[in-house]
Amino acid sequence: MTGHHDTTGNSPLFGTLAVIGPGLIGSSILRRARQDGTIAARLVACDASPAVRARVAELGLADRVEADPLRAVADADCVILCVPVGAVAEVGAAILPAMKPGAILTEVGSTKQSIIGAITPFLRPDVPFVPTHPMAGTEYSGPDAGFATLFDDRWCLLTPLPDTDPAAVSVIETLWHRMGARTRIMDAAHHDRVCAIVSHLPHLLAFTICGTADDLADETRSEVLDFAASGFRDFTRIAASDPVMWRDIFLNNRDALLEMLARFTEDAQAMARAIRWGDEAFIVDRIERGRRIRRSLLENRQA
Numbered sequence: 049m050t051g052h053h054d055t056t057g058n059s060p061l062f063g064t065l066a067v068i069g070p071g072l073i074g075s076s077i078l079r080r081a082r083q084d085g086t087i088a089a090r091l092v093a094c095d096a097s098p099a100v101r102a103r104v105a106e107l108g109l110a111d112r113v114e115a116d117p118l119r120a121v122a123d124a125d126c127v128i129l130c131v132p133v134g135a136v137a138e139v140g141a142a143i144l145p146a147m148k149p150g151a152i153l154t155e156v157g158s159t160k161q162s163i164i165g166a167i168t169p170f171l172r173p174d175v176p177f178v179p180t181h182p183m184a185g186t187e188y189s190g191p192d193a194g195f196a197t198l199f200d201d202r203w204c205l206l207t208p209l210p211d212t213d214p215a216a217v218s219v220i221e222t223l224w225h226r227m228g229a230r231t232r233i234m235d236a237a238h239h240d241r242v243c244a245i246v247s248h249l250p251h252l253l254a255f256t257i258c259g260t261a262d263d264l265a266d267e268t269r270s271e272v273l274d275f276a277a278s279g280f281r282d283f284t285r286i287a288a289s290d291p292v293m294w295r296d297i298f299l300n301n302r303d304a305l306l307e308m309l310a311r312f313t314e315d316a317q318a319m320a321r322a323i324r325w326g327d328e329a330f331i332v333d334r335i336e337r338g339r340r341i342r343r344s345l346l347e348n349r350q351a
């Protein structure tokens with residue numbers, strides 16, 4: 049059962065849209081909704097941090113800024129949870145009893161299975177829950193880091209439950225289309241494996257290599273980091289990401305991430321062996337594969 053969500057024409061999709069956690073992602077949603085009159089007639093923002101609330105009010109990103117999540121969601125037709133993965137189910141459980149019948153609950157966390165598992169006991173039959181994951185972001189966080197075009201031409205993955213109302217899924221797809229994104233529906237287990245390899249493992253590698261280089265600089269009292277060339281600098285961009293967000297992602301996608309790390313470690317060992325034995329063909333083949341992948345991403349304008 050869904051409320052009155054207008055997916056046709058140019059009238060707003062929602063009367064009131066509430067964003068809980070207006071950081072990088074939440075504030076980008078608010079900015080886009082502010083700019084594009086077809087998303088929501090009224091915008092409400094709610095954050096646990098007084099500094100974030102003050103900044104969101106200062107930037108004029110919402111019509112109302114609330115400290116109390118129950119007040120924030122009371123008249124919302126759609127609530128989007130944009131808090132770190134570890135807080136999604138907790139905040140969802142707290143607000144669900146206060147939501148209007150027919151309103152849609154959605155969230156943007158980077159992992160899906162553990163969020164769905166933790167929130168399921170609190171779900172209401174009259175409040176459809178649609179988990180999503182916009183595949184767009186930066187290494188910055190907080191309300192100042194957001195921008196209205198963040199989701200343009202990026203994928204947003206939706207992982208509805210088998211019994212999620214298809215009408216609600218369709219409303220949330222329309223929301224993301226109006227955010228500028230393309231949508232794809234998949235199951236949560238597949239989502240978590242895909243994201244483990246294309247997003248979570250690369251972040252793990254970036255954090256690790258920065259730590260290794262830093263340890264080396266300490267040990268040798270040398271200036272290795274001063275001479276960091278562009279390859280290392282590219283890793284440091286990713287490694288600048290928010291610690292709480294990434295702690296939560298690693299712990300909540302543990303199985304898929306550890307599986308991908310084990311596969312990566314095997315492949316890295318194969319490279320080590322090729323280097324040790326001077327296997328030129330193997331080394332060149334690996335490097336050529338990397339180039340091909342980069343080129344195909346650039347052709348699809350993803351890089």
Ligand SMILES: NC(=O)C1=CN([C@@H]2O[C@H](COP(=O)(O)OP(=O)(O)OC[C@H]3O[C@@H](n4cnc5c(N)ncnc54)[C@H](O)[C@@H]3O)[C@@H](O)[C@H]2O)C=CC1
Nearest residue numbers: 069071072073096097130131132133157158185186189190
């Ligand atoms: N940063 C990125 O590139 C992407 C992040 N995501 C996901 O989106 C979510 C938000 O990420 P960001 O916007 O980067 O984070 P952020 O750190 O910029 O914003 C999160 C906001 O949530 C607030 N918050 C934390 N706990 C809260 C609670 N219990 N109640 C109310 N507010 C609370 C924080 O004060 C902060 O303002 C995360 O789940 C993340 O995994 C998804 C796609 C990309």
Ligand SMILES: O=C(O)C(=O)Cc1ccc(O)cc1
Nearest residue numbers: 158182183184185186187247
């Ligand atoms: O900044 C980058 O390179 C990112 O990879 C951004 C990002 C971070 C987390 C996600 O779940 C999706 C995208």
